[in-house]
Amino acid sequence: MSIEELYREVILDHYRNPRNRGSLDHPDAHAEGTNPLCGDELTLDLRLEEDRVTDVAIQGQGCSISQSSASMMSQAIKGKSTDEIRELIATFKSMMDIETAPIQAGLDPDRPGAVLGDLEALQGVRKFPVRIKCANLAWTTLEEALRDQDD
Amino acid sequence: MSIEELYREVILDHYRNPRNRGSLDHPDAHAEGTNPLCGDELTLDLRLEEDRVTDVAIQGQGCSISQSSASMMSQAIKGKSTDEIRELIATFKSMMDIETAPIQAGLDPDRPGAVLGDLEALQGVRKFPVRIKCANLAWTTLEEALRDQDD
C-alpha cells in the first residue's frame, strides 16, 4: 500500500485551498467538533432555507484528512435538503467502516458510486484505521449541527 | 537447621510463664514499643533507685520470640545499673546482628558468653532473619525507656 493512495491530489488541494472557509452571522445551525486525541478542531455554521442548506461555513485546524474532509463535505451539502444530507452522512460513514465498506453503497473501487464524488478520494483512509476518526470529524460535527437545528 | 533450635525449651517457658508481668504505679521510666508489621506490642515500666533498676514490669502481646525476649530481659536487668544495662543492650544487639554476631561478644556457640545467660537461647533467631525484629522489640523499648528517664 503506497502512501500516495492516502494523500491523493484532491485531498492536498482541499487541505491547501479549503472551500467555504469562515463563519456565518446568525447561522440556523451550528456545531463544534473536536478530536481530543489529535487536537483537531472544527466549527460548522449552516444557513437553512425550507430545510435546505443554502450556505455553509467552516473554521478549524487539523490534519489534511480532517480538513479536506470538511472542505469536501461543505461542497457536497450545499444546496441539499436535510434528508439528502442524512443519506450522504450514512453513505460516507459506511465508506469509512472498515468492515462493511467495500461491499456497500456502490463503493467497490471498480464501480465508483455516483453519490460521494470527490469525497471518494478519502477511501484510502480505510487502510489507515487510526486516521478514520480524522475523516469522520466533519461528519459527526455535521450530525451535531443538524440536531442543533432540530431543537 | 531444625526448628527446635529456634523454639528452645527456655523460650517456650518464658512465653508461657512470662516473668515480671504487669505495670508499676508512677514508674521512673516508661516506654511503649510496637512492631507495626507484626502487631507485637510491649509496655515497659522501670523503677530506678540511684541509677539502678530495682523493679521492672512488662505488658504486651506478641509471638513467643518477642514475649520471651521481654521476659528474659526483665530478669536480666533487675538490679543492674543503667551503665550495665547499656552494655547488656549492646551485647544483645550484637548477638542479633546477622553479620557480626558469631565473632563478637564471646558468642561463638562453642564458647558461650557469660553475660547474657538465658538470653543466649535467642541465638537461634539469627537463622530466621525476619524474626530478629521480634527478639529486638523488648530491647529497643528498653532503650526508649532509658531515654525517657534521661529527660
Add this chain to the structure above:
Amino acid sequence: MNDLSHLRLDFPVLQRRVHGKPLVFLDSAASSQKPKQVLDVMDAAYRTYYANVHRGAYLLSEESTAAYEQARGKVARFINAARAEIAFTRGATTALNTVAFGWGMDHLRAGDRIVLTMMEHHANVVPWQLVARRTGAELVYVPMTDDYRLDLKRLSELLDERVKVVSFTGMSNVTGTMPPVAEIAGLARQCGSLVVVDAAQLVTHAPVDVQQLGADFVAFSGHKMLGPTGIGALWGRPEVLEEMEPFEGGGEMISDVRLDGSTWAPVPHKFEAGTPPIIEAIGLGAAVDYLDKIGMESVRRHEMELTAYALSRLAELPAVRVFGPAEVDHRGGVISFALADVHPHDVATILDQDGIAIRAGHHCAKPLTRTLGVPATARASFQVYTTREDVDALVDGLRRVQEVFRVD
C-alpha cells in the same frame, strides 16, 4: 469432584522448593500466583510491540493502544459491564480512594453518614476516614453476628436518610464471609444511598455480574486474580461516573488544559491520569482470559469443595479454632484460625520450615481482628491451583506446630 489440579503446571512458581521442601502456597488471598499464560503475554508485549498508548501516530502505538483497550473490554465482559464503565487503577485501594475522594468530597457534608462494616479491609476504611475528616461526615460500622456473618438486622436498622454511602466487602479477606451483596445493595439504594462493593476478594472467588449486584461502584485488584501487580479496576454505573470528579489530574484525562482551568476527557479516561499501567492492563486481560476459560462457576465450585474439605480436616485438630462461617455457601476459600495459645507468627514460621506458606497477622483488618479478640490470626487461603494435597500438608504441618509447642 471438580478437579482443577492440572492447572498447577501453568504456575511456574509452584515448582519452587522452599527450605528443601516442595512449596505449598496458601497465601493467595494476599496475592495470587500467575500462570505462564499471563507472564508470556506481558513479556511478549514488551518484546514485540510496546509503546505508550493513545495519541500514537505509528504502528506500535496503535498496537499497544488496541491491546490496552481490548484488555478493558475483557475486564468489562468478565463482570458483565460495558467497556466505558471500567477505569483502570493501580489496584483496589486506588479504586476505593477514587470513589471516596472523587465522589465523596463533592457529595458528603456534616451530618451525613457513611456505613461500613466491621469486617472491612483497611482499603475500605481509611479512605472514608480521610474523607469524613475533610467533609464532617460520620462513619458507622455494621457489626458481625456470632457465626461471622454480617448482621443484616443491624444494617437495616441503621439505614435512614442520613446514610449517603454504604461501602462493604463482597468477601472478607479474614473470615471468608460472603455477605448477600445484591440484598444489601437493594436495601441501601432504597434509602437513596450510594453503594460501593470492595470486590478485591470476591471477583476471583465467585462469578460477579454487575447487572445483578445493584451497586454503583465495584473495586478490585489484578494481582489477586492471577494478574500482575500494579493494576486494578473500578467499575462504575455510567451516570455516576459521568458526574463524578476525577481523583488525580494529569495527561490523558483532560479534554482541554488552559492556564486558568481544564475540562475532562470522557469516561473512563477522565479517571486515568498519566501513562496508565499499560502492560499490567494487558496482563490483567490475559488473567481474565485464563479465568474465563476455567469458568468462574467452576472456580467457585472448586473452592467450595476445597473449603469444605479443609474445614473438616482442621476439625480433626481440637486445638484449632476457625474464625469464619461454617457453611461453605456463605464463605470463600479463606480460612483464619488460631492454634491453642501459639502465636500465629510462630505457627507461620514453623510451617514455613516445611515449605508451607500461610499468612499471620491482622490482614489489614485491625477493627475485625480486635472484634475476634485476638492480636492476630493465622490464615490459609486458596486459589484455582490449590489442591487437597495442599490442605493435607497444612494439617500435617499444624500437627508439627503442636509438637514443637507441646500442644495436646
Add this chain to the structure above:
Amino acid sequence: MNDLSHLRLDFPVLQRRVHGKPLVFLDSAASSQKPKQVLDVMDAAYRTYYANVHRGAYLLSEESTAAYEQARGKVARFINAARAEIAFTRGATTALNTVAFGWGMDHLRAGDRIVLTMMEHHANVVPWQLVARRTGAELVYVPMTDDYRLDLKRLSELLDERVKVVSFTGMSNVTGTMPPVAEIAGLARQCGSLVVVDAAQLVTHAPVDVQQLGADFVAFSGHKMLGPTGIGALWGRPEVLEEMEPFEGGGEMISDVRLDGSTWAPVPHKFEAGTPPIIEAIGLGAAVDYLDKIGMESVRRHEMELTAYALSRLAELPAVRVFGPAEVDHRGGVISFALADVHPHDVATILDQDGIAIRAGHHCAKPLTRTLGVPATARASFQVYTTREDVDALVDGLRRVQEVFRVD
C-alpha cells in the same frame, strides 16, 4: 564519539519490522523501550519467588520484600538519596498529585501563589489547578524566552512572600529545554517556597543528584527510564515527607486503624497505600542497574552528541522549523518541529510507512503548544539505544514527506 550502539541488541523490540521496514523508534520521550535485562528480572521474579510484600512470615514473601526494598535502595542511590526518602508511586503523575494534594491541601490557602511554568506537562498543571480550586490559591505561569529557555528574569520578579510552591520541569518533553534547576530552587527557597521538580524526562537524560538540586520533591516515572509501566517514584526531603499527609488511604500505610481514626506508618510507607506495584519496583531497580552500568554522564554525553547531530541534519531541510534551544548544553534529546504547512499527524503517518515512529500532537502540554502558535508539533526523541542511523532515517523520511506534500 561516545558510542552506545552496542546497547541496541539488549532491546528486543528494536528487532521489530514495521510495514516491512526496520523499526526506527523515535518516541522514547513518551515511553522508552526496555532492555532484556529488565524484562528477565521481572519475569524471573514472578516465576521463582513472587509473593505479596511485608507481613510475610514465609520465605517467598521475605524474598519479595527484600527485592522490593532493595529496588528502593537502588532508586535512592541513583539520585543520591536515602532509601526512606523514596516512595514508590504509579508514575510521575501520581507522584505530583501526591505532592499537590498531600502537601497542598494542608498548606495552601486563598491568596497563596503556586508558580508553574509555561512549559509544564499536564501532570504538573492539572493537579495544581485542582488543589488551587479547593484551596483558593492562585496559579502563576513563568513564560519562556524567544529562544525557548525559561525566563529567569520574570521568574525572579514573580517570587515574593505570596509564593508557597514553585513546581517546574527539569526538562521539557516538548522543547527539550533544561532549565537551571539548582539556581531556580535556590531563588524559590530564598522566598520560603516549596520547590517541586518534575523530573520525568530529566532523570533519564542527565545525572540527577538531589543533594545538589535543592528541591523539596522530585517526581519521576519508571517507564521513561527503561523500566516497566505502572511504577514511578517520589523523592522528598525527609522533614517535609514527615509532616505531610498521605494522599491515599489503605493497607500498609497505617500504623493503627481504629474505628474512629487511624495513625500512619513511618515514611515512606505512609505514602504507599495498598499492595504496591511490586514487580514493577523490582523492574525499575533493574533499569537503574542498567543505566548505572552505562553511567548517566555517558548517557548525557551520548544524547548531547546525538542531538547536535540531529539539529545539524535537520538544518539541511529549510522547511523544517525546530522549537527548542539551539545549544545542546541547555537541552536534552527531544526535538519538536514543524515541516512547512504539513500537519504533524500527516508527517507521522508518512514516516510510519517507512517504519519511523515519531509522535505528533500537543504532547500533554497544551499551554506550551499554544504559545508556540501551532496546533501541534511533530516530535522525535532519543534514548540510550538511539543512533545516528536513526537520525539519518528520520531526515530521509522527512524528505519523503516533502515529496508527498510537494514541499520545496
